[in-house]
Every structure is written in C-alpha cells, then in structure tokens.
Amino acid sequence: MLIKLLQDQFITQLTPIYDEVEAQQLFLFCLAELEGKTRIDLVMQPELTTTQPKEWTLVLEALSNQKPIQHIFNRAYFYGYTFQVNEHTLIPRPETEELVEWIIASVPQDIPVRILDIGTGSGCIGLTLAKELPQSQVTLLDISAEALAMAKENAIALGVDVAFVQQDILTATELMETYDVIVSNPPYIRQLEKIEIKKNVMDYEPHTALFVEDSDPLIFYRKIAQLAYVNLAPQGQLFYEINQYLGKEMVELLTSIGFSQTVLRQDLLQNDRMTKSSI
Known part of the structure; x- marks a missing residue:
C-alpha cells in the first residue's frame, strides 16, 4: 500500500479531531516509528509502500479514539x-x-x-x-x-x-x-x-x-x-x-x-x- 495514500487517510480521518497541522504531525510521527522514514523520504520517494498496513490501521484507530500517540508507541521525545x-x-x-x-x-x-x-x-x-x-x-x-x-x-x-x-x-x-x-x-x-x-x-x-x-x-x-x-x-x-x-x-x-x-x-x-x- 502506498504510504502517500495512508497520509491522505490520516489527514481525512483525524482532521475532525485535531487540526490539520496536528494530524500531519501525528502521521509523520507514525512514519518514523513504523517505517523509519521522514517527510523528506516521502517527498523524494512518493512511491514508497508499506508492508504493514494492519499496524497503520491499528494506530489510526487508536488515534481516532484520541489515545496519545506517545502511549501507542510507549515513548516520547524531550x-x-x-x-x-x-x-x-x-x-x-x-x-x-x-x-x-x-x-x-x-x-x-x-x-x-x-x-x-x-x-x-x-x-x-x-x-x-x-x-x-x-x-x-x-x-x-x-x-x-x-x-x-x-x-x-x-x-x-x-x-x-x-x-x-x-x-x-x-x-x-x-x-x-x-x-x-x-x-x-x-x-x-x-x-x-x-x-x-x-x-x-x-x-x-x-x-x-x-x-x-x-x-x-x-x-x-x-x-x-x-x-x-x-x-x-x-x-x-x-x-x-x-x-x-x-x-x-x-x-x-x-x-x-x-x-x-x-x-x-x-x-x-x-x-x-x-x-x-x-x-
């Protein structure tokens, strides 16, 4: 599955809960945690795909229930x-x-x-x-x-x-x-x-x-x-x-x-x- 499509899905599903900037940040956090990639990677390689669509779906579901992303991945950056x-x-x-x-x-x-x-x-x-x-x-x-x-x-x-x-x-x-x-x-x-x-x-x-x-x-x-x-x-x-x-x-x-x-x-x-x- 194209990661770009996942990005669109995140923005669409999370924007009613968070503002668009927050939704984008949540997607980028997941991109780093699940794929080890950054926004620059996605810009340079728009055809990037994921081999773990189920994990992405579970994370999106948790975020839609407003579970903090830091608790989903059990870590925060400070x-x-x-x-x-x-x-x-x-x-x-x-x-x-x-x-x-x-x-x-x-x-x-x-x-x-x-x-x-x-x-x-x-x-x-x-x-x-x-x-x-x-x-x-x-x-x-x-x-x-x-x-x-x-x-x-x-x-x-x-x-x-x-x-x-x-x-x-x-x-x-x-x-x-x-x-x-x-x-x-x-x-x-x-x-x-x-x-x-x-x-x-x-x-x-x-x-x-x-x-x-x-x-x-x-x-x-x-x-x-x-x-x-x-x-x-x-x-x-x-x-x-x-x-x-x-x-x-x-x-x-x-x-x-x-x-x-x-x-x-x-x-x-x-x-x-x-x-x-x-x-």
Whole structure:
C-alpha cells in the first residue's frame, strides 16, 4: 500500500479531531516509528509502500479514539532525548523543556550541583538535567512506585546514575539532604479547569499527577516551598512549573514563605508558566 495514500487517510480521518497541522504531525510521527522514514523520504520517494498496513490501521484507530500517540508507541521525545512513558506517567510537554533550559542556564556548569526533582514521573526533568549537567548529583522523588519504575528504566537507557526516592511529599516533614536546585512540576490543574482538558489527556494520563482541589490549588507548591526553604543550600534555587492562571498567587505564596527573590516567567505561548526563587 502506498504510504502517500495512508497520509491522505490520516489527514481525512483525524482532521475532525485535531487540526490539520496536528494530524500531519501525528502521521509523520507514525512514519518514523513504523517505517523509519521522514517527510523528506516521502517527498523524494512518493512511491514508497508499506508492508504493514494492519499496524497503520491499528494506530489510526487508536488515534481516532484520541489515545496519545506517545502511549501507542510507549515513548516520547524531550529535550532531544527519548523517554519511555505509560499510563502512570505524564507525557512531557514543550513548556517543561523551557523550564529545563532555564535551570541549565541558571546553575554553574563546572562544579557539582545537587538537584532534587519532586514528582518526577517519567524522569524527564531530572534525567535531562543529569545528562546536560554531568557533574550534577540528581535525586528523583515520586509517590508512585510505577512512575519510579519507569524513571529507572529511562535512567538506564540514558546511561545516567541518579538516586530514587518513593515518598508522598505532602506527608514529608523534611528532605533527605541539602540541595542546590529543587525543581517540581506538581499537579496544578483545578477541578474547575477540567472542561479545558482534551480527551486524550483526561482519558489516558494519570489524574493524580494532573489535578488538585479547587479549595487549595497551591497545596503542593506550598509544601514543597516550605521544605525547600529549609533545605536549599546558600545561593540555592527553587524552580516550578505552574498553573498559567495562578502566576500572581504563586509569587505571593513564595514571598510569604520567605523567598526574597522570585522571577515569574512566561512560556513561548505567553502564558505564566514557571518560577525561579531564591532565599
């Protein structure tokens, strides 16, 4: 079967669900995963055929049911690295790459840095920092044993040596040691915002990693900041990915806990998305 015909089928069937650009991206993702080919290959060889039309059909059916393509192939790409993901871990987002880039630009490159990634999930933040800052000592913390198991597999695949801790951060009374960097992308979507969440997220990603109660949407940020205030080294920094609607509240919270400097930064879509704080 001509792959060009499959491309037309993808665009036709998926465009009512996604916009045409997204549908095209999903096709190209499948082209790479199933055939090991790129868009340029298809342009240069328009008569390319597939020997696995059944696999293409199954993938298209799953995408039509809005299953995330990263879950179909059990991997996602983040900051140039490949991460295994499953139903126990969030799919890494581009805005989180911006947070990682900010951290890398904010820490010394030539001395060991102690980093704690709280709520690590697949490990995309902490493991990327371990790769990009090879002198760093990274610890990944999560409440979920299943998420940590996936993070461990990703650490092995990436060839980095990091520490793992299973803990409910909300019940923690102290952190294990002192850190130069503490980073977290905790649950921050309020229940009232569920109407904005797409089916591919709502039905397939872990709700415990996504949602908080409307009555206390900053519960994780407050607890982590209180612990960080005690456990950050001199000149240490606390980084967060945040709810875009609660930027002002985040700055007020961090100031009330005692952080003297907090920078609120927008992502590429001009949403309030991340903070950096120091004592």
